[in-house]
Amino acid sequence: MRTIVLAGVLLVIGVPVLDAxxxxxxxxxxxxxxxxxEGALNVTVEGCVLRMTHTSVHINCCLAYEPRVDINGFDITIVEIDNGPPCDCVCWFDLGLTIEGLPPGTYTVAVAPFPGTDxxxxxxEVPACEDFVIMAPEVWAYMxxxxxxxxxxxxxxxxxxxFSFGVTFNLLHARMAGIDLRDTITERVGAEFVALAINNGETSPVIDTGWATFAVVLDAEPPFEGQTIPAGKEQRIANLVYDLLIPSGGAARSMAVPFVDGLGDPPVLVVYAVKGxxxxxxxxxxxxxLMWPPLFIRGDANDNGDMTIADPIYLLSYLFAQGPVPPCMDAADANDDGALDLSDAIKILAYLFRQGVIPPPSPPGPPGIDPTPDKLDCARG
Structure with a gap:
């Protein structure tokens, strides 16, 4: 793409604040x-930037695209102009422009395209730049x-x-398990329409990239009571849920969680609906x-590296006598069922004295990662 930047090319300034x-x-x-x-024309707002797009325009191949923009208060007129020399050929172009620095408000935008287009x-609606944001934080997790x-x-x-949005993710590191509304302002208000699409690589056009789209309408059914997500700052509206993978080899890495326009069919945009x-x-x-999972020996409830009678006693004390929490819950889960209970202490005793078998990473070692990840962790310290 070739981008021409013309700062302050405003021929009519309606109010002094538009000088910027x-x-x-x-x-x-x-x-x-x-x-x-051919010739799809649209005007949208992204963040606080007004964007006009005119795609697949069939015109002089020596095009020099220099649209005229007149701004008078909250009325904007855009006239498409070609200042290039005449050429003996035609081309298809994607054209457009952005306008930054507009004060917030409702704008009427009239676009006069090249001759032959109505x-x-x-x-x-143009918000203040800081007024509408969609954000995901930094999260630390074990692969x-x-x-x-x-x-x-x-x-x-x-x-x-x-609202609607799309996200992409690296299939080498994760699969999308879902997008939900648990413990969100959206759940409390009550969404009446929810649409979710997930592509974990089944038909992804980009190798090693998956995607998901999500859309919510708060008031979509009679009696149409007008419920909305109230104005606010950093309100939790949805949850992205990933099943993280353990890639073969390599150091721990990070995985971006980008918001992306145009995913799915039909394409889904990152949009808030405000006043329609x-x-x-x-x-x-x-x-x-992404962090490498910790190493442990299953059944080593006190996490001292040895399997002895002290391990079932430590676990029983935690379960029934308000004893200390096992340093590595995964290690204390001797039967690998994803929960700590009496059966784990019995499993350790069977290993120590009845030739019982404990699932991997099995004693006496060496320590290893959990081959069957669950909600128990090994957050030592």
Missing amino acids: AVVTPIQSECLPEPPST KMTFTV GTPGVVVPVFATNAAPIQG LDVRPVKQNGIIQ
Whole structure:
């Protein structure tokens, strides 16, 4: 893509605060082949940036795209202009522009495209730059852990009627187990329509990349009482749930959790619905810091590296006499059923005195990772 930046190309300034607005025309190179559809025109808002796109435009191949933008208060007029020399050829181009620095408000945008295309008018809501954000935090987790939750937070200066987003993830490190609303503001308000699509590599066009899309409408059924997610800052609206894998070899890594537009069919955008209009929130992507699982010997309840009669006594004390918590819960789970109870102490006694067998990583060692990950951890210290 070739991007031309023209700071302050505003021919009509309606109010002094617009002096900071910046128009950036965008022109692709000549597209290599005719598109399936021609001339799709749209105006959207992403974060606090107004964006006009005009895709697959069939025009002079020496195009110099220099649209004129007139701003008068909350009315914007965009006139597409070609200032290039005439050429004996035509091309398909993807064109557009962005306008940054607009004050928040509801804008009417009239677009006069090149001759041969009808004039179109759009109404969009432009928020303040910090007013609408979608964010995922940094999360630390052991590789091989199922059900790792990455919360999704929304900052919204006005009530949200619904939202949608897409995320991608590395199939070498994870599978998407789901996206849910547990313990979220969305659950408390009551979502009446929820749509989830997950692609764990079944039909992904990008090698080693999976994706998921999620959409929520708060009020989608009669009697239409108008419930919304109230305005607020960093409100938890959804949970991304991953089953992390243990890759073969290599050092521990991180996995990005990016919010991505255009995933799925039909494509899903990262959007908040506010007063029936699309608001494109600022994206603050998350990350999962991946750690190698700790090593342990199963049945070594006191985690001292040896299997002795002290181990079942330690576990029984924890279970029934308010004794200390086992340093490595996975190690104390002697029968590997994902829970600590009396059967684990019996399993250790059977190993010590009845030639019983304990699942891997089995005593006497060496220590190993848990081959059957569960919700028990080994968070020593």
